[in-house]
Amino acid sequence: MTGRESLGAWFEQSLVARRQEHHAYRAEAHFTADPPGWQQAIGLTTYYNRHKFHAALITRENGQRCLTLVSCLGDWPGERLTFHTAPIPLPEGEVRLAVEVTGATQRFLLRTPEGWHPVGPELDAAIISDEGGRGEHASFTGAFVGMVAHDLTGKGWAADVTFFRYEPQG
Numbered sequence: 001m002t003g004r005e006s007l008g009a010w011f012e013q014s015l016v017a018r019r020q021e022h023h024a025y026r027a028e029a030h031f032t033a034d035p036p037g038w039q040q041a042i043g044l045t046t047y048y049n050r051h052k053f054h055a056a057l058i059t060r061e062n063g064q065r066c067l068t069l070v071s072c073l074g075d076w077p078g079e080r081l082t083f084h085t086a087p088i089p090l091p092e093g094e095v096r097l098a099v100e101v102t103g104a105t106q107r108f109l110l111r112t113p114e115g116w117h118p119v120g121p122e123l124d125a126a127i128i129s130d131e132g133g134r135g136e137h138a139s140f141t142g143a144f145v146g147m148v149a150h151d152l153t154g155k156g157w158a159a160d161v162t163f164f165r166y167e168p169q170g
Helices: none
Strands: 014-019 024-032 040-049 052-061 064-073 081-083 095-102 105-112 115-124 144-151 160-168
Touching (some): 014 160, 052 095, 052 105
Antiparallel strands (some): 014 144, 024 160, 040 052, 040 144, 052 064, 064 081
C-alpha cells in the first residue's frame, strides 16, 4: 500500500477495506513495514468515516518501531483523536495484527512468537455504526474493516500487506 493522507482526511486516504457483515467477526492482516518516522504508518482499522474509527498502526516514535492504538470516537466537529496506550515497541520483521469484534466491543491483537495477545483496552465498536457519533456527517457509509496506510509528508511511502482475512465468528 502507498501511504496517502490520514484516516481523518477528507480526500486521499489509502484504505482497502471490506464491509462488516456480521455482529461477531475476526479480521487478520500481516504487514511488512519499516516506517521511516512518525509521519508514516500502516495497520488495521475498523472504519465508519473520517471521524468514527479505531486503528492499530505500525509507526515510529522517537526512532523506535512501535504499535499505536488510536481512535476518533465520533467527535464532530473537531475530529479529536484518542490514543489508548503508550506506544508498544515492535521488533523488526513481519507484524501480524488482528481485530475481534463481538457486538458492541472490539479488541486488537498482536501476534508474538508466543501466540496472539490482546493489545490495549476493549474498544467501543458501537461508534462504527450509523448510531455512533453526533452532529452533521454522523452517518452514511456503514461499518468496514481493513488496512490503512498514511504518509503525512506527501512522499507516498509504501509498505506491503502480505495477508488479509475476514471470518465470521459464532
